[in-house]
Amino acid sequence: MKNNPVVMGIETSCDETGVGIVRGHELLADAVASSVDEHARFGGVVPEVASRAHLEAMVPTVQRALDDAGLTLNDLDGIAVTAGPGLAGALMVGVGAAKAYSLATGVPLYGVNHLSAHIAVDTLENGPIPEPAIGLLVSGGHSSIMMVEDLAGKVTQLGASIDDAAGEAFDKVARLLGLPFPGGPYIDKAAKEGDRAFVRFPRGLTAAKDMERHRYDFSFSGLKTAVARWIEAQRAEGNNVPVNDVAAAFQEAVCDVLTQKAILAAKEHGVGTILLGGGVAANSRLRTLAVERAEDAGITLRYPRPKLCTDNGAMVAALGSHLVTAGVAPSVIDFPANSSMDVEVVSLANRL
Amino acid sequence: MRVLAIDTSTAAVQAALVDLDDDELFLTSFRREVDARGHVEKLAPFIEGCLADAGRTVKDVDAVVSGVGPGPFTGLRVGMVTAAAFADGAGIPVYGVCSLDGIGANTRGRALAATDARRKEIYWAVYEDGVREGEPQVCKPSELPDWVTETGGADYAIGEGASKYADELPMEAEATPIFPDLVKLVELAAPRLLAGAPTEQLTPLYLRRPDAQPAAGSPAPQP
Numbered sequence: 001m002k003n004n005p006v007v008m009g010i011e012t013s014c015d016e017t018g019v020g021i022v023r024g025h026e027l028l029a030d031a032v033a034s035s036v037d038e039h040a041r042f043g044g045v046v047p048e049v050a051s052r053a054h055l056e057a058m059v060p061t062v063q064r065a066l067d068d069a070g071l072t073l074n075d076l077d078g079i080a081v082t083a084g085p086g087l088a089g090a091l092m093v094g095v096g097a098a099k100a101y102s103l104a105t106g107v108p109l110y111g112v113n114h115l116s117a118h119i120a121v122d123t124l125e126n127g128p129i130p131e132p133a134i135g136l137l138v139s140g141g142h143s144s145i146m147m148v149e150d151l152a153g154k155v156t157q158l159g160a161s162i163d164d165a166a167g168e169a170f171d172k173v174a175r176l177l178g179l180p181f182p183g184g185p186y187i188d189k190a191a192k193e194g195d196r197a198f199v200r201f202p203r204g205l206t207a208a209k210d211m212e213r214h215r216y217d218f219s220f221s222g223l224k225t226a227v228a229r230w231i232e233a234q235r236a237e238g239n240n241v242p243v244n245d246v247a248a249a250f251q252e253a254v255c256d257v258l259t260q261k262a263i264l265a266a267k268e269h270g271v272g273t274i275l276l277g278g279g280v281a282a283n284s285r286l287r288t289l290a291v292e293r294a295e296d297a298g299i300t301l302r303y304p305r306p307k308l309c310t311d312n313g314a315m316v317a318a319l320g321s322h323l324v325t326a327g328v329a330p331s332v333i334d335f336p337a338n339s340s341m342d343v344e345v346v347s348l349a350n351r352l
Numbered sequence: 353m354r355v356l357a358i359d360t361s362t363a364a365v366q367a368a369l370v371d372l373d374d375d376e377l378f379l380t381s382f383r384r385e386v387d388a389r390g391h392v393e394k395l396a397p398f399i400e401g402c403l404a405d406a407g408r409t410v411k412d413v414d415a416v417v418s419g420v421g422p423g424p425f426t427g428l429r430v431g432m433v434t435a436a437a438f439a440d441g442a443g444i445p446v447y448g449v450c451s452l453d454g455i456g457a458n459t460r461g462r463a464l465a466a467t468d469a470r471r472k473e474i475y476w477a478v479y480e481d482g483v484r485e486g487e488p489q490v491c492k493p494s495e496l497p498d499w500v501t502e503t504g505g506a507d508y509a510i511g512e513g514a515s516k517y518a519d520e521l522p523m524e525a526e527a528t529p530i531f532p533d534l535v536k537l538v539e540l541a542a543p544r545l546l547a548g549a550p551t552e553q554l555t556p557l558y559l560r561r562p563d564a565q566p567a568a569g570s571p572a573p574q575p
């Protein structure tokens with residue numbers, strides 16, 4: 001048990017090489033090297049390209065984070081690293097580096113869950129998280145509703161996307177509309193000039209019978225197909241496709257179902273706090289709608305600033321700091337990188 | 353000086369402590385396990401094990417030497433990032449050596465050193481009395497260029513890629529899989545080690561491009 005531990009977090013589960021450093025709940029450094037430009041020309045994240053970039057960026061990004069924080073490795077009380085879920089080859093670079101830093105410095109190592117880290121990052125902005133809380137995590141890799149009973153050990157998943165992640169749907173629809181990758185920010189921007197009610201796209205898994213089996217689950221592949229068909233039909237009739245309106249209507253469908261189900265989960269579990277996290281949590285419409293609906297339901301809504309919502313090392317450091325403070329045992333050094341790591345494994349110490 | 357040597361360019365996860373004094377090399381401790389999918393789990397414990405076996409701590413290590421491939425990407429990267437981060441963490445320099453040289457530099461006569469590149473291909477280079485001729489290459493074992501297969505090319509093949517594809521190679525192949533020799537890698541880095549050369553940014557010898565096609569009609573990214 002240590003108050004305000006200094007922890008470095010390493011995150012390489014997708015295309016960002018992130019190294020963050022925190023002291024307790026205070027963010028000291030958040031260095032990110034992104035390979036997003038390299039992926040843009042492929043129209044999506046290419047695992048091998050990401051892994052190559054991680055290897056190149058790893059040590060320089062650690063050094064940059066330490067410089068920004070004005071610290072050396074000897075000042076650390078813990079090193080935390082995303083052990084999963086994520087792209088296997090990408091995760092391995094971060095896990096390999098974290099183990100080597102821990103070995104070389106004697107600083108205890110914590111292999112942690114990426115999803116729990118997305119929740120923990122909110123502590124850097126808004127302080128300790130009231131437990132229990134509901135986490136709504138939305139990004140290019142995940143769309144989940146999580147129940148956080150204890151951020152140091154008991155996190156469960158109430159629901160998740162049964163097909164595409166919400167962020168993936170943003171990327172795919174952006175491509176249909178001729179907008180660049182990653183699609184999220186471009187759709188958000190276009191939608192601001194568009195009419196949300198221009199056309200009503202389907203809300204996946206909200207029909208009565210789906211609400212029985214998939215109460216807190218999402219589905220976005222049908223929505224993407226519906227948008228594609230709609231665009232095709234317009235073009236077949238020789239009409240121009242109103243990009244801003246389609247972006248707004250599509251975004252509305254995604255945000256509607258995400259917020260609806262998160263609020264429902266909170267109400268039905270008697271939970272008074274919802275946390276937003278993940279890259280899509282930076283979406284302005286999602287935030288607005290979540291704020292409105294949470295207020296109506298008398299639920300506290302918390303979310304960190306957009307830069308902390310996307311994948312970064314600070315979130316991993318934040319979870320690491322929480323684990324060190326809670327006295328959770330460090331991980332044993334032979335843990336693997338687990339691309340499909342279960343949401344319930346918050347840190348690998350729990351598993352052992 | 354005491355050197356930590358690492359190579360993960362093949363299915364073998366390897367770590368060793370090698371003492372280098374002038375031109376004398378001595379293998380102090382060594383761990384190896386052939387497990388093509390075990391690099392990220394096993395390498396760090398192997399380094400710990402090597403230090404423990406030698407009765408040493410991190411503070412006793414003066415430099416790191418790492419094989420930089422060519423090798424199947426995922427495992428190779430684990431070794432290289434481990435070498436780079438360990439060196440950075442310990443505040444010591446790291447040097448890269450072509451992993452194939454860890455096989456080829458131990459050969460006599462004209463030898464083809466080959467490792468398994470997966471997808472039915474090999475990474476290879478030709479050595480004359482232990483000295484590499486040209487840059488490492490990748491191709492199918494049956495598609496080696498004429499200058500390698502003709503008389504005067506390579507008389508025999510050695511390495512994991514040679515034993516695995518013995519039937520497809522036109523020359524005689526060593527049946528036992530040989531992996532990069534960590535002592536040899538340290539020997540090849542000795543001039544830099546002894547001169548106290550500046551630490552290096554390790555760059556893998558990939559030899560292949562990533563498998564990815566630019567998306568058809570995908571717009572250029574906006575700044």
Ligand SMILES: [Zn+2]
Binds near residue numbers: 118310
């Ligand atoms: Zn994420």
